[in-house]
Amino acid sequence: MNIKEIEGLQKRRNRQNLGCFFLEGYRAVTEAVLSGATIVQLVATETFVKTQEWQQIKKNYSSAYNKNAELVLLQVGDKSFAKLSETVTPQGVGAVIKMPQASLSDVVNDAVKAKKEGRFGLIILENMQDPGNMGTVIRTADASGFYGIICSKDTVDVYNSKVLRSTVGSMFRLPIVQSDFTGSEITEYLKSKGFNTVAAHPRGGESLFEADFNTKTAICIGNEAGGLSDEILKTCDTTVTIPMPGGAESLNASVAAALMMYEVRRKGEKT
16 A cells, blocks of 8 residues: 555545554554554554664564565655654554454354353443543453444444554454444344343443343443433343442443443353
């Protein structure tokens, strides 16, 4: 790919058309290489290729793919790389990566068997819009041992640069589905596969600390402003509320997701 095509990956429609996204930063590229992601091209500045960090990337790349990283390297000037970057002080290295093809049916079927790998549970995101929240949910799902994440249509793009920066590599360790289905359609499908679907609601539900969870639990988290839709609330098996004895009326969506994931993990380990 040339520099203009890579720059075009800043737009969602171009990412979808080409099936690729651009990831920047030494740590992020290292995580991608070590995870075995399908790397279409490495991009580095003339300055960066003189550093020890580039030598480490080359070493990791050779070990992971059994070929020389320079075969897929596009070397560019600092000014050209700055056009690709959405950070104030770019590090001068990035990668064009092929989007993983994770289907809803494959992820759900695999999640049923995932407990033996130490992972269980799914997160359903309905119309989440904030990239930072999305990135935090991905990191927490990875950290807590959840198997995967399923996004309803109209949810923020997982490959948005702000999401990618906030995941810190976790997106390479669990499947993420960007579906064309509504939240209620997703929950209905999960119920048909034996999952217990749990809706997070700020008030009126069963206390999170009293609810029972098992390894086949799917937590549903909604839009930051509006929460979950009435349609998905009607289809979920259980509505759960996080106790808030203090003065706050609600929690940040990613914080609520984190609390619920760890409670599911804690109780699921006992089943």
